[in-house]
Amino acid sequence: MLVKVFGSAVFGVGATTITIEVAVAQGIKFFLVGLPDNAIKESQQRIESALAVSGFRMPGKKIVINMAPADIRKEGSAYDLPIAMGILSASEQIPSHRLSDFVLMGELSLDGSLMPVRGALPIAVQAKKEGFKGIILPVENAHEAAIVSGLDVYGFDSLKNVADFLFGETNPEPVSIDTANVFRLVTEEGEVDFADVKGQENIKRAMEIAAAGSHNVLLIGPPGAGKTMLAKRLPGILPPISLEEALETTKIHSVAGRLSKHLGLLTKRPFRSPHHTISDVALVGGGGNPQPGEISLAHNGVLFLDELPEFKRTVLEVMRQPLEDRIVTISRAKMSVQYPASFMLVASMNPCPCGFYNHPEKDCLCIPGTVQKYLNKVSGPLLDRIDLHVEVTPVKFDELSAVRPSERSETIRNRVIQAREIQKARYSDLPGIYSNAQMTSHLLRKHCRIDASGNQLLKTAMERLSLSARAYDRILKVARTVADLEASETIKTHHLAEAIQLRSLDRENWAG
DSSP states (O other): OEEEEEEEEEETTEEEEEEEEEEEESSOOEEEESSBOHHHHTHHHHHHHHHHHTTOOOOSSEEEEEEESTTSOBOSSTTHHHHHHHHHHHTTSSOOTTGGGEEEOOEEOTTSBEEOOSOHHHHHHHHHHTTOSEEEEEGGGHHHHTTSTTSEEEEESBHHHHHHHHHTSOOOOOBOOOHHHHHHHOOOOOSOOGGGOOSOHHHHHHHHHHHHHTOOEEEEOOTTSSHHHHHHTGGGGSOOOOHHHHHHHHHHHHHTTOOOTTOOSOOSOOEEOOOTTOOHHHHHEETTTTEEOHHHHTTTSEEEESSGGGSOHHHHHTTHHHHHHSEEEEEOSSOEEEEEOOOEEEEEEOSSSSSOTTOSSSOOOOOTTHHHHHHTTSOHHHHHTOSEEEEOOOOOHHHHSOOSOOOOHHHHHHHHHHHHHHHHHHTTTSTTOOSGGGOOHHHHHHHOOOOHHHHHHHHHHHHHHTOOHHHHHHHHHHHHHHHHHTTOSSOOHHHHHHHHHTBGGGSTTTTO
16 A cells, blocks of 8 residues: 655755655565665664554565655654654554645654654744645644644654544644744843943943944953953843744754754844854854754854954854855755854954953063964954954943943843834835845945045045955944934934944054
8 A cells, every 4th residue: 555644854944845655565675765864764673663662563564665856865863753654554554544634753762752853843834835734743843833823733742642643533732822922922131231231331332333233243352351241241232033033043943953842932032152162064054964053043143252363264264255145055066055144243352362452551461463463363354344343441440339320231222223123114125134234235325325524534544544345335334323323314424433433453553
């Protein structure tokens, strides 16, 4: 008897439906074809044990299983459940009439229990798109898949329970989540607040500008000046994540297998802080079975690189293209996948190896030329892609001991939200663009016009600081954001002056 069961293969952040054809006929042996990897080939032993424990039997006949399309490589152990259900149905141990209504995925243990799988959310999205009635998954993945409305999602903990459901002996209620309501009820209150930071008002201002325009920022200063403290508080002043952004971000974390079994939807912007020993593949994604890297896991959030010059140069250089295009493409001989990578880069570094160059009180112990050599570990093209270069100076004792309250993150965030609303209206007819940092050259000419005095100021800065064309664009984008924070329709001279001031590393003789 021939039976068709439906599973799904995840590629990038999307899924492709896989038809698993199971034929049981006279003969012997177990044949599995359709480009399965080793994990799928080893499923025979898992399935045989799970069937026996669950009260079923492995047919003592020839079993041929084809995974179509046969030219797409299938990977992972998540096909155990659909293959097992196909074998039971083809050997007439369970009815087959309901199998065509569902996509099935799940890894089997030897005792018949179901283990969680990766990519449940994109699998559910594809199942709904192709008109399936529902999806059957391990119970740990049910909340994740239930984010997709209009699709019956059933979560089971064992093969026996799945078989009973398909047999009609049980009729559980599908898992249901009111995504909009859950999203609305979750608060965005963070554990850290800008009110905890004493002094550093100019740095807070720079972080506010960065958040308002989604600009990349580099904090440079001596150890203990508060660079990491400020960076960790940045997500608290970003606008709340929208439902659309949350779904997109959740999909990436689902593919990477980073979602908690009780967490169906990411409701806060991600904050990723990889160690400086990270490899280039771990940062941008890839591997034999391509997986999203840290820059994709930080999509719609913040990627914080502490001690930037300590990262391997190759690791930093692979970020150059994703910073511009906001996507990363992983190419292999037989496939190519794309992961979104629209993140805010926040980096911090010491000004020199000893950390005290330009310190107001301590002397730098580095030999001549060491400071420039240290800064050169971060290439010029990468620095060009960072909009704000902010020098962080140590906090004075009077500011540390002051009892007057500092401005709270909530207050700063309200100003950021207002600036983002201006940008949202400005780019409302341009899909994929929601902030000033994403402006193209055409939009730059349209929305960043400056008067004669501003043009002269920018010309002087370009000549004196030897700025590149990319730096010119970045200054205009930042000036546009400063103007938006003041609700100004035009970019004025003082907006440009503040934007230029926020590029410390471009200043003449900064590093000696």
